[in-house]
Amino acid sequence: MKKILCVGHSACDITYLMNEYPIENRKYKVDETKMMGGGPTGNASYLLGKYGEDTSYITTLGTDPYGKNIVWELESVGIDLRNSLIRNEYITPCSMIITNTSIGSRTILNHRSKNIIPSDYRLEYQEKPKFILFDGHEIELARMVLQEFPNAMTVLDAGSYKEETVELASKVEYLICSEDFARDYTKVEKITPENYHEVFSRMEELNGKNVVITLGEKGCIYRKNGELYNHPAFQTKAIDTTGAGDIFHGAFVYALSNNFDFIEAIKFSSVCASLSVEKIGGRDSIPELNDIYKRMEKWESIDFKI
Numbered sequence: 001m002k003k004i005l006c007v008g009h010s011a012c013d014i015t016y017l018m019n020e021y022p023i024e025n026r027k028y029k030v031d032e033t034k035m036m037g038g039g040p041t042g043n044a045s046y047l048l049g050k051y052g053e054d055t056s057y058i059t060t061l062g063t064d065p066y067g068k069n070i071v072w073e074l075e076s077v078g079i080d081l082r083n084s085l086i087r088n089e090y091i092t093p094c095s096m097i098i099t100n101t102s103i104g105s106r107t108i109l110n111h112r113s114k115n116i117i118p119s120d121y122r123l124e125y126q127e128k129p130k131f132i133l134f135d136g137h138e139i140e141l142a143r144m145v146l147q148e149f150p151n152a153m154t155v156l157d158a159g160s161y162k163e164e165t166v167e168l169a170s171k172v173e174y175l176i177c178s179e180d181f182a183r184d185y186t187k188v189e190k191i192t193p194e195n196y197h198e199v200f201s202r203m204e205e206l207n208g209k210n211v212v213i214t215l216g217e218k219g220c221i222y223r224k225n226g227e228l229y230n231h232p233a234f235q236t237k238a239i240d241t242t243g244a245g246d247i248f249h250g251a252f253v254y255a256l257s258n259n260f261d262f263i264e265a266i267k268f269s270s271v272c273a274s275l276s277v278e279k280i281g282g283r284d285s286i287p288e289l290n291d292i293y294k295r296m297e298k299w300e301s302i303d304f305k306i
Helices: 040-050 065-076 139-148 163-169 179-186 193-207 244-257 262-276 289-298
Strands: 004-007 011-018 032-038 055-058 060-062 085-087 094-100 105-111 131-134 153-158 174-178 210-214 220-224 227-231
Touching: 004 040, 004 139, 011 065, 032 040, 032 065, 040 055, 040 065, 040 131, 040 153, 040 244, 060 065, 131 139, 131 244, 139 163, 153 163, 153 244, 163 193, 174 179, 174 193, 174 244, 179 193, 179 210, 193 210, 193 220, 193 227, 220 262, 227 262, 244 262, 262 289
Parallel strands: 004 055, 004 131, 011 094, 060 085, 131 153, 153 174, 174 210
Antiparallel strands: 011 032, 094 105, 210 220, 220 227
């Protein structure tokens, strides 16, 4: 097993680029489409491989053309897939993404079948990973990995609310959750500065260790020395937010692996995500490391106490 292990969901992303959101029962001609691998930990593992990190990835894929293309992409950046389940009887998940380039929003339609994990599946490894990133999917594999490597530093990308994600959120060292997850878990109608303390405290009750709530263009909130802070997002023109959250999480694990402290890891991840939304596509938008450091040097962000 490599130094970093990612466990979770892979998909083939087919993106349709439009300068508006479509209206029901009409026909549209799009100027461009893109097809590439996706999925939360799929994109994160690709980023880690691109940045030269020793990374393994456990996921489920079919041997259909979509699955073969995803395997090729990941192996092209050195990702170790030996523990992934890639089988003829599995169906590779596929996502259709409508990107509204006028405001940078994306709408995702995903189809995936339940790929049954065989009862005789066992992990093969010589060394144990130091860092593990989960995304709340492939829960049977996630449970197995948690039991096998109890001393690894664990991070959860909690994107959408599911009972399986809540289960993992209570067990990891770093819970990095989306605004959607935090809103659905706490059952508030909308997350606003007025209820930041309430929502964050509820998430800390769930995790009890390290929590970050990402808020899109409003940045993210975290706690330091007992105080709650808002780390602002870099102000940029977004043309496609596909994969931005995945990239944030992958960058966060990269930062931990390279001995960044908690606050520097948040800043690094935020800058990485801000660069990604300036380009089209998930994996295609992963920035170069040099570009991240250049933006970090120029951007003097001030974290606001809430």
